[in-house]
Amino acid sequence: MSEGFLTRPMLRSPAWQRLLHDVYIHRDARLDHRVWCRAAALVLPPGAAIGGLSAAHLWGLEIREARVSVVLPRSRSFRPHPHLVTHRTTLVPADLTVHEGIPVTTPERTAFDLGRRLSRAGALGLLDAMLHRHILGLDAVRTMTEQRLTWPGGAELADLIRIADPRAESPMESHLRLLLIDARLPPAIPQLEIHDRSGGFLARADLAWPESDLIAEYDGDQHRDRAQFRHDVTRLNALRTAGWTVLRFTADDVLRHPRRLVATVSAALAEAAERQSGRHPQSAGR
Incomplete structure (x- = not known):
């Protein structure tokens, strides 16, 4: 002007x-x-x-x-x-x-x-x-x-x-990782590439404990899409076949039930440790 x-x-x-x-x-x-x-x-x-x-x-x-x-x-x-x-x-x-x-x-x-x-x-x-x-x-x-x-x-x-980690790909993944760090659980690897027994690429995991064959995934709203759901089922089955346990969490878990989430991951890590020690989880302590 x-x-x-x-x-x-x-x-x-x-x-x-x-x-x-x-x-x-x-x-x-x-x-x-x-x-x-x-x-x-x-x-x-x-x-x-x-x-x-x-x-x-x-x-x-x-x-x-x-x-x-x-x-x-x-x-x-x-x-x-x-x-x-x-x-x-x-x-x-x-x-x-x-x-x-x-x-x-x-x-x-x-x-x-x-x-x-x-x-x-x-x-x-x-x-x-x-x-x-x-x-x-x-x-x-x-x-x-x-x-x-x-x-x-x-x-x-x-x-x-x-x-802080540049491998994280979403704020909710970061929030999930922080919950587990604050709970003093063993550190997970963000965005770990998972391969099958022949070396073929299967997926990238949001958080993974390779020594425990455990994965924790954050499922956002995009996973409600029908095509994405079918892809997720195929991916989950492939990971299970390869010997991985996959835990899936939503925003409700992260934001409203963090203690339950941490307890779930902690229990899964404990079960993995039991398997590696050669004892069945249900028979431990009996």
């Missing part, structure tokens, strides 16, 4: 929608979170950037977030808006970059911030996802965390960094 392409009367017409102060978009344009981030970037004060979940979205993660998250130096002020949420924090130039023309926190600073704000399961899922997509350098975020260990949540994030 300052260059004379549009006048204020034109912007007040039904053809344009006001997003923020002096920021408008054509009514036919697609209005998604990325567009809101671009709009917010136009009104940011110097030294501020898109951060938090919005930054993670811009870096390529599939995150559903309504409001745009903005990080501000503590000395800066910013006009509040219902579609924006602001976080005042200490920022140094190395924390910020420009991505697709938008000022944004670096992947490392984004992971550092969200890793301290989200739940443990949410933070681990974020770390795993950023590592899996090669967005994040684990050494860089580890170094940043060690340098700012006294920041709120820094020590907790450092613990999660130790178990």
Whole structure:
């Protein structure tokens, strides 16, 4: 508008929608979170950037977030808006970059911030996802965390960094793995390739204990599809034929019945140990 392409009367017409102060978009344009981030970037004060979940979205993660998250130096002020949420924090130039023309926190600073704000399961899922997509350098975020260990949540994030794994393929897989780690069960291998006795590829397991011939799988909503269900049955039978025990869990198990889930895995590992010791589980102790 300052260059004379549009006048204020034109912007007040039904053809344009006001997003923020002096920021408008054509009514036919697609209005998604990325567009809101671009709009917010136009009104940011110097030294501020898109951060938090919005930054993670811009870096390529599939995150559903309504409001745009903005990080501000503590000395800066910013006009509040219902579609924006602001976080005042200490920022140094190395924390910020420009991505697709938008000022944004670096992947490392984004992971550092969200890793301290989200739940443990949410933070681990974020770390795993950023590592899996090669967005994040684990050494860089580890170094940043060690340098700012006294920041709120820094020590907790450092613990999660130790178990973050780029092989995880979904947040719920990460949540499932965290439940088992917190229960102090033997560590499982994420996304292990399973082969039959002749060496042919059978499947990749979400979590596997090869020494126990045990697999734990998270079944998301996509497994309700009829074609996917038929594929799952064939895959499950092939794994059983190859000597693997397969445990399947849903979101209800992970989110609402974590103790039952852990007990199920623990019992299966104990049964595998009994078999390996040459005793039948039912006759043990009798």
